[in-house]
Every structure is written in C-alpha cells, then in structure tokens.
Amino acid sequence: MAEVAIVGVGTTPYGRHLDKSATDLAQLAVKEALEDANISIKEIQGFVLSSQNPEILQKQGNAVNHFSEFLGVSAKFATRVEGACVSGSMGLRTGYMAVKSGVVDVCLVVGVEKCYELSGPDIMAAFSYVIDRDWEAAYGSNAPMGFAMFATRHMHTYGTTEEQLAMVAVKNRRFASKNPKAHFQKPITVNDVLNSRPVCKPLKLLDCCPVSDGASAAILVNGDLARKFTDTPVYIKAIGQHLINENVISSIHDLTEFTALKRAAKDAYKQAGIEPGDVDVAEVHDCFTIAEILEIEALGFCEKGGGGAFVEEGQTDIGGKVPVNTGGGLLSRGHPIGATGICQAGIIVQQLRGEAPEGRQVDAEIGLSQNLGGWGTSQAVVIYSR
Amino acid sequence: MKVMEVPPRYPNFEQTAVKKFWESLEEGKLLTTKCKDCGKIEFPPKLVCTSCYSDNAEWIELPKEGKLYSFAEMHVVPTGFKPPLTVAVVELENGVRLFSYVINASYEELNVGDEVEIEFQELNWFDYKRHRYFVFKKKG
Numbered sequence: 001m002a003e004v005a006i007v008g009v010g011t012t013p014y015g016r017h018l019d020k021s022a023t024d025l026a027q028l029a030v031k032e033a034l035e036d037a038n039i040s041i042k043e044i045q046g047f048v049l050s051s052q053n054p055e056i057l058q059k060q061g062n063a064v065n066h067f068s069e070f071l072g073v074s075a076k077f078a079t080r081v082e083g084a085c086v087s088g089s090m091g092l093r094t095g096y097m098a099v100k101s102g103v104v105d106v107c108l109v110v111g112v113e114k115c116y117e118l119s120g121p122d123i124m125a126a127f128s129y130v131i132d133r134d135w136e137a138a139y140g141s142n143a144p145m146g147f148a149m150f151a152t153r154h155m156h157t158y159g160t161t162e163e164q165l166a167m168v169a170v171k172n173r174r175f176a177s178k179n180p181k182a183h184f185q186k187p188i189t190v191n192d193v194l195n196s197r198p199v200c201k202p203l204k205l206l207d208c209c210p211v212s213d214g215a216s217a218a219i220l221v222n223g224d225l226a227r228k229f230t231d232t233p234v235y236i237k238a239i240g241q242h243l244i245n246e247n248v249i250s251s252i253h254d255l256t257e258f259t260a261l262k263r264a265a266k267d268a269y270k271q272a273g274i275e276p277g278d279v280d281v282a283e284v285h286d287c288f289t290i291a292e293i294l295e296i297e298a299l300g301f302c303e304k305g306g307g308g309a310f311v312e313e314g315q316t317d318i319g320g321k322v323p324v325n326t327g328g329g330l331l332s333r334g335h336p337i338g339a340t341g342i343c344q345a346g347i348i349v350q351q352l353r354g355e356a357p358e359g360r361q362v363d364a365e366i367g368l369s370q371n372l373g374g375w376g377t378s379q380a381v382v383i384y385s386r
Numbered sequence: 387m388k389v390m391e392v393p394p395r396y397p398n399f400e401q402t403a404v405k406k407f408w409e410s411l412e413e414g415k416l417l418t419t420k421c422k423d424c425g426k427i428e429f430p431p432k433l434v435c436t437s438c439y440s441d442n443a444e445w446i447e448l449p450k451e452g453k454l455y456s457f458a459e460m461h462v463v464p465t466g467f468k469p470p471l472t473v474a475v476v477e478l479e480n481g482v483r484l485f486s487y488v489i490n491a492s493y494e495e496l497n498v499g500d501e502v503e504i505e506f507q508e509l510n511w512f513d514y515k516r517h518r519y520f521v522f523k524k525k526g
Binding site: 200 | 396498
C-alpha cells in the first residue's frame with residue numbers, strides 16, 4: 001500500500017477570536033495549508049472535518065456540509081469525526097486511511113473549534129457534554145476534575161510533586177513565548193504556577209490549558225505524488241490508536257497511568273519499526289500538567305512513575321532525551337478541541353522540515369504526536385519521519 | 387439564576403432499563419447488576435453484561451463501606467453547583483468503584499486509603515429535579 005505524506009500544514013493563531021466565526025477560522029487555516037502545499041482547492045479529493053461540538057457551540061449541525069460551503073471543497077470522500085479532544089488525530093487517521101487505501105490521492109483534514117460565542121459558564125457546560133451524563137456530569141464533573149483524580153493518585157503512589165507539575169507548565173510556556181500563534185506567550189515561573197488559584201485541587205489555574213478558538217489544517221497525499229507538491233514531504237510512518245471501555249472516572253482501573261496510551265504507543269512503535277528512544281521530538285496532549293507526565297511514561301520515554309523526575313532533570317527540554325511540546329503544548333498554545341491533533345502534526349512537520357524558530361528547534365528525523373480524548377481512555381499516537 | 391444557553395444535564399430516571407437503581411436510592415439502598423452467567427459485577431448497572439453479553443442479570447446490593455482510591459476538590463464548578471466540592475473515587479470491598487461527593491472533609495483532610503461509609507442525600511439538580519444519590523462520609 002502507498003505511503004502517506006503531509007505536504008501542507010496551516011493554522012490560525014489560537015486564542016479568543018471575537019471578530020471571527022468558525023468558518024472564518026477554518027478558511028484561514030485551509031488557505032495557509034493550500035499555500036504551503038502549493039495546491040489548489042480544486043485538487044482536493046477527500047475532506048475530513050474534525051470538530052467536537054458545533055452543534056452546541058454554534059447551534060450548527062450537518063457540520064461537514066456546512067464547512068464545505070465556506071471552504072469551497074467538492075470531494076468524492078467526505079466525513080466528520082468526533083471523539084472529544086482526540087477528534088483531530090481521529091481526523092488525521094481517517095484521512096490517512098482514505099489515502100492509504102487508495103480511495104483518494106489528496107485529502108484535506110481540517111480541525112476547528114469556536115468557543116467564545118458563548119459565555120464562560122456556558123462553554124464549561126458545553127464541554128461537560130463530553131462527560132457521562134447519568135453517572136458523572138450530573139454531579140458537577142468537569143475536565144479538571146478527572147485529571148486531578150489522576151494527579152492525586154500519581155502523587156500518592158510515586159511521590160510526584162506539585163513543583164514537578166509546575167515545571168511542565170513553565171517549560172511549555174517558554175516554548176510558547178517563541179510561537180507567535182500561541183494563546184499565551186508571556187513566560188511564567190514555578191512560583192507563578194504554585195501561587196495561581198486552585199481550579200481542582202491539586203491542580204491550579206496554570207496547571208490547566210485554556211479554552212481557545214482556532215483552526216488547523218493538513219493536506220495528506222499519496223507518497224508517490226508527494227514530491228510533486230514539495231521538496232520537504234513529511235511521511236506518516238504509523239498511527240496507533242486505542243479506546244478502552246472505562247469512560248466513567250470510577251471505571252478507570254488504574255488512575256496512575258494512561259493504559260490506552262501504552263497500547264496505542266506499542267502498536268505505533270511496532271508499525272513504524274522504532275523504539276521510544278528513537279523519537280527525536282514529541283508533541284503530547286498536556287491539557288493539564290499531570291497529563292504530560294502520564295504521557296511521557298506511557299510513551300516509554302521514561303519509566304512508570306518516573307515522569308516527574310524526568311521533567312525535573314530537563315529531559316523533556318531542548319538538549320534533553322526528547323524535547324516535548326516545543327510548540328507550547330495545549331497549556332500555552334491553546335486547545336480548540338477539534339483542531340489540536342492537527343496542530344500537533346503541523347508543529348512536528350515544522351520540526352522535521354527544520355523550520356522551527358531558534359530556541360525551540362530540534363534536529364529531528366523522527367517525530368511523534370499524541371492526542372487523547374475523555375479521561376485518557378481514548379488515545380492516538382502518530383509517528384512521522386522526513 | 388441566569389437562564390443558560392446550554393442546559394445542565396441530569397439523569398433520565400424513567401427511560402432506562404436500570405430504573406430499579408434510581409428507585410432503590412429512594413429506599414436507602416445501593417444496587418447494581420451482576421451477570422448470572424459469568425458473574426461479572428457491573429457499575430454503572432447495565433442491561434447486558436459487557437463481558438459475556440448475557441442479558442441474564444440479577445440485582446445485588448453493594449456494601450456501604452469502602453476506601454478512598456483517589457479524590458479532588460473542585461473550585462471551578464459548572465452552573466448550578468456551589469464550590470468547593472470535594473469528590474472521590476471509592477473502592478468497595480468487592481472491588482466496585484464509585485464516584486460521588488465527600489460530604490464531611492476537605493482535600494487537606496483526606497488521604498488515599500481513608501475509610502469511608504456510604505450515605506444517601508437529597509441532591510438539588512439545577513432546580514429542575516430533586517433526587518437522592520449516594521455520597522461518601524469519611525469515618526472517625
């Protein structure tokens with residue numbers, strides 16, 4: 001079967017876009033991706049839309065048809081994917097399978113979320129729709145709550161400290177200070193994180209990613225055609241995915257690890273024929289600081305329980321074993337739900353092309369992105385190479 | 387209370403095959419389903435066993451004591467709730483885990499492994515519905 005290459009990526013800045021609609025944001029991301037690939041919208045054969053919640057956030061259904069009007073997409077394969085925060089990587093995988101199977105040769109994958117049409121409490125209520133209604137959300141559960149449960153248990157079992165969690169936020173903000181498209185760019189200190197107000201103990205405000213508006217896009221093509229569009233194609237070597245049937249927080253059998261990620265990663269490494277140590281740069285799903293620690297463990301970058309120390313030693317920083325979240329991560333770059341997985345791909349593509357700005361540039365041949373949905377019980381891992 | 391554009395959610399107690407769970411809460415009983423064919427105890431209760439797919443389930447009563455598996459204290463809460471809310475995952479003697487509120491302790495007063503007992507409390511669901519649910523009380 002054909003190889004699949006990414007030949008174009010684009011993203012809007014992430015943040016509060018009070019002067020732009022969801023379709024405006026999608027247009028801007030796709031425009032940048034088309035220009036990057038030097039391709040016309042007329043050449044697009046497949047269209048995958050990743051959007052978590054336009055039904056509630058915009059009161060707009062039939063999303064794939066709706067966005068096609070504004071994007072000018074006419075396609076022989078079109079679908080919309082949704083899996084909460086992992087929607088973007090599910091979209092990448094859907095586009096990847098469409099190209100790999102030969103259904104289409106050129107596929108546009110677009111992720112978009114526009115949150116700030118609603119007020120803060122309404123956004124929170126809309127996001128809580130991803131949580132099980134009868135057994136969890138009805139009692140007030142929200143995103144920080146679930147990850148705080150992991151944090152409490154991980155700290156109890158392995159002695160992970162609030163300072164180590166804070167170091168994740170500080171590192172990712174430093175990277176974001178060199179990413180003009182990041183939601184937050186002003187550097188912070190460990191004390192800033194520790195002194196920020198509690199959101200859900202033990203997690204504080206700066207342990208949490210923001211709500212962002214934004215869109216990201218990628219153009220996937222049959223590998224045989226890649227050089228027609230670009231001199232620097234980036235190949236998708238593997239995508240591993242795992243969904244585990246533990247959606248309610250009390251159903252998760254082990255709150256000290258992301259079991260589904262261990263399985264997705266194992267599959268992805270096997271497909272790509274590599275070991276965790278071969279990964280030169282990674283974008284991981286740091287919706288909360290504790291998540292990045294659980295992820296570097298489950299991805300095999302360090303041993304189980306050793307994530308806090310690995311961060312403290314600087315192993316996830318430039319010059320460490322594997323620089324993590326050089327684009328700023330969800331914590332600082334922002335997290336427009338459906339766009340995140342596709343934005344992560346764009347940051348890895350930038351690194352593998354050698355186009356990342358100084359201060360967050362890694363000499364990388366193999367990159368990895370990891371994206372999760374729910375309480376980490378739905379996971380996807382993408383491995384890229386030059 | 388401000389009318390929200392995005393309505394909060396509460397369980398539908400009527401249109402479900404596990405209606406008995408909700409009815410039993412009113413009598414101070416905590417029930418769940420156990421598969422009579424393979425023995426798997428489910429929580430949340432389910433119509434069909436997720437392991438062997440038998441629909442031959444029986445209702446069993448769950449123990450009213452357990453230990454804290456993990457916990458958190460919410461300071462930012464959805465509309466309709468009052469912060470802070472201390473919440474926990476509790477493991478019962480038979481391995482079943484439950485999620486609910488801890489009603490008598492703050493985050494700093496709790497430790498993993500603490501013994502809790504289960505009580506029942508009237509919850510106020512966003513002024514729409516009132517219903518009893520199970521909650522946790524730290525012992526001692």
